[in-house]
Amino acid sequence: MENTENYWKEQYEMLFKQFLRQQNELKQWEAGGILWTWTDVHILASDEMGIRLSQDDCQIILAEVIENHDADQGVTWETFRNEIEKFINR
Secondary structure: OHHHHHHHHHHHHHHHHHHHHHHHHHHHHHOOOOOOOHHHHHHHHHHHOOOOOOHHHHHHHHHHHHHHOOOOOOOOHHHHHHHHHHHHOO
């Protein structure tokens, strides 16, 4: 019984962290920022490139784009395409 309780507690904590992160992203977007999410990565990979990625894979790629993009160029679909290709070819 204790294992089941721990499992649900961990699931709740994980979902709550995701909720807080998404709430923060939404606040940034509402303040006039540009918001990219893991779903943008997923849609580009699956619909445009024919690549299946998990949500975790997409979040890793998104984090890489955010960390490594050229601020003079901004973030574009090409930025994501290049990062997806780098991720796949590791």
